[in-house]
Amino acid sequence: MLRTLTVWNFALLEHVKVDFGSGLNILTGETGAGKSILIDALGSVLGCRLSAGSIRSGCEWLRVEAVFGLENQKALREILEEQAIPVEEEELIVTRQISHKGKNSVLLNGCRVTLSFLRDLGAHLVDIHGQNENLALLRPENQLRLLDQSDARIETQLTVYQKSFSVWNMCKKKLRQKKEEARNNAERLDLLHWQEKEIEEAHLKEGEDEAIEAEIRKLSNAEKISSFVEESYALLNGDPGGKALNILTALSKVKKNMEALSRFDDGLENAYKMIENSYCELQESSYEIRDYASDMEFDSQRLDMLENRLDAIDKLRKKYGATVADVLAYLANVKDELDRIENYDIDVRDLEMELEQSTTDMKKEAEKLTTLREGAARHLSARICDQIKELGMAKAQFSIVLKTSMEYSINGADAIVMLFSANAGEKEQPLQDVASGGELSRVALAIKAVSAAGDDSPPSMVFDEIDTGIGGKTARMVAERIAMVALHRQVLCITHLPQIACMANTHLYIRKETAGERTTTEVQILSENERINEIARMASGSDITMAALDNAREMVDNARIKQAEISRKFMK
Numbered sequence: 001m002l003r004t005l006t007v008w009n010f011a012l013l014e015h016v017k018v019d020f021g022s023g024l025n026i027l028t029g030e031t032g033a034g035k036s037i038l039i040d041a042l043g044s045v046l047g048c049r050l051s052a053g054s055i056r057s058g059c060e061w062l063r064v065e066a067v068f069g070l071e072n073q074k075a076l077r078e079i080l081e082e083q084a085i086p087v088e089e090e091e092l093i094v095t096r097q098i099s100h101k102g103k104n105s106v107l108l109n110g111c112r113v114t115l116s117f118l119r120d121l122g123a124h125l126v127d128i129h130g131q132n133e134n135l136a137l138l139r140p141e142n143q144l145r146l147l148d149q150s151d152a153r154i155e156t157q158l159t160v161y162q163k164s165f166s167v168w169n170m171c172k173k174k175l176r177q178k179k180e181e182a183r184n185n186a187e188r189l190d191l192l193h194w195q196e197k198e199i200e201e202a203h204l205k206e207g208e209d210e211a212i213e214a215e216i217r218k219l220s221n222a223e224k225i226s227s228f229v230e231e232s233y234a235l236l237n238g239d240p241g242g243k244a245l246n247i248l249t250a251l252s253k254v255k256k257n258m259e260a261l262s263r264f265d266d267g268l269e270n271a272y273k274m275i276e277n278s279y280c281e282l283q284e285s286s287y288e289i290r291d292y293a294s295d296m297e298f299d300s301q302r303l304d305m306l307e308n309r310l311d312a313i314d315k316l317r318k319k320y321g322a323t324v325a326d327v328l329a330y331l332a333n334v335k336d337e338l339d340r341i342e343n344y345d346i347d348v349r350d351l352e353m354e355l356e357q358s359t360t361d362m363k364k365e366a367e368k369l370t371t372l373r374e375g376a377a378r379h380l381s382a383r384i385c386d387q388i389k390e391l392g393m394a395k396a397q398f399s400i401v402l403k404t405s406m407e408y409s410i411n412g413a414d415a416i417v418m419l420f421s422a423n424a425g426e427k428e429q430p431l432q433d434v435a436s437g438g439e440l441s442r443v444a445l446a447i448k449a450v451s452a453a454g455d456d457s458p459p460s461m462v463f464d465e466i467d468t469g470i471g472g473k474t475a476r477m478v479a480e481r482i483a484m485v486a487l488h489r490q491v492l493c494i495t496h497l498p499q500i501a502c503m504a505n506t507h508l509y510i511r512k513e514t515a516g517e518r519t520t521t522e523v524q525i526l527s528e529n530e531r532i533n534e535i536a537r538m539a540s541g542s543d544i545t546m547a548a549l550d551n552a553r554e555m556v557d558n559a560r561i562k563q564a565e566i567s568r569k570f571m572k
Helices: 035-044 073-084 116-123 138-150 153-181 185-201 209-221 222-236 247-261 268-296 300-320 324-342 344-390 437-451 473-486 528-540 546-569
Strands: 004-010 013-019 026-027 059-068 091-099 104-108 126-129 397-409 412-421 461-462 490-494 504-514 518-525
Touching: 004 153, 013 026, 013 035, 026 126, 026 247, 026 268, 026 473, 035 059, 035 490, 035 518, 035 546, 073 116, 073 473, 091 116, 091 528, 104 116, 104 209, 116 126, 126 437, 138 153, 138 412, 153 344, 153 397, 185 324, 185 412, 209 222, 222 247, 222 268, 222 504, 268 528, 300 324, 324 344, 344 397, 344 412, 344 437, 344 473, 473 490, 504 528
Parallel strands: 026 490, 026 504, 126 461, 461 490
Antiparallel strands: 004 013, 004 059, 059 091, 091 104, 397 412, 504 518
16 A cells, blocks of 8 residues: 655655555645646656656756555565565555656665566556556456456366466476487487497496405505515514514413412402403414415416506596496486487377377366356456446446467466447447547446455556546446445545545645746645535635535535445445
8 A cells, every 4th residue: 555655856746745545545636736747756656657857847856755555465575575675564665766867766675676677566556547558457467367356266267277287388398308309319329328338348346446446555565565464473473492572472471470370369360361361362363464474475467457457447437437336327327318218209109198188188177267257257247337337438338358269378278358339339349449548447447346355456546537527426426436446445536526525535635836936736635624625616616605615515424424335335
């Protein structure tokens, strides 16, 4: 909902801040006072065209700032979050400024954005009726959404259809990818077969590279290993009767001494046990060293063979992986890809059958959707047409026509055309081609009177030119329908008719003032008495009599009664 609009240096608006309320906001004033300028200023913060020509004479820049409340606006908040625009206190502040030098600045809560993004966001904030370029009603996607939201069965079926559409779309994508892959298959097959042959001919075994590297280290250092083994064995056993250190003989003597000592004193019994265990373990290790030495043999031919094998493995590892396990995994992937490519014809046939079935399913769901829409279109057309006739166009005809094609989208195969004829005997034609600004506004009002309670249109609406060429009973019917819409939406309405003005929840008076050679437009929220005076002026002209004031009070009282009736009827 629009909370405030502040304008600096926009045409006749030097500095104006306007506070808007919920429900119906009426804007009145003399012709030329600047009512439409205020709406143009609002349009500028919704992304409408803005040129330096709008800058007030004698000023270097203009600025417009609008504050919107975001209560219950989930879709809007998601759009802002996607752009990393912070939202605090459920509020969105839109600022747009332009200078004579052509510098155009757009800020959302202090974050700079593009004008195209502002234009897209503006469509979710306010719907302006009376200016064709901003009329959301004329956008095909909004017309289709209007129809779909008129019947809960359509929305249920649309969900079912969209699931089938997603399956169909995925099948198309998979088949297209498979056929694109086929273009490079011949060249790819040659490469894969060559890689498969190269790896398989190596007859690799997992862990083989690590085992070979370990054996090469052993053979390459056989002389050093033999020296270490001989010296270690000699140190443990020595030469019988020789002078070399004999650890086991010495330890055996110590063990015997401890054993003899234990007959006299058991104080070293723990030491004896440790020596005995150490003797046994060292003796076992000496046997292992002896056996290792007896098996130790240097084979230069085997070393050459192992080094050649490792060279061959290294070449494969450089191409296909860091280890033999990686190379074997690469080979498995090659075989899988070869299997997929060589089974291409089977895969394509399976995908084509899958696509054919998904196409059949999708078309069936689309036909159900079209049938529901056709029924809803007839019903909705009749209701809207009745409302249009009540709004002063007794001979008008209106219908919603479906055009179904074989082009399927996320919303089905249907396109919407709204046909309209304002006068008897005239053929219905597309609404945007034949309706004037005032007629479009009344058609929009008729549609909103029917759908406002259930659609997802913007939370704020503007009606401009809606009272063109009407009066009397028609003006009263227009006023009542605006009041209906205002139960569910914030409405801003420019009017010259007292029948509409008396329905206001907030009444804004726009006046033009001249001081010296400068003219400015001012905006004032009217009090109750001021409002009565303005409605009397609108009804009777500048000569406001007591009778005119009494008539204005009666109109306001009757409007309140009517609003209460409308509220009871439509808010049950």
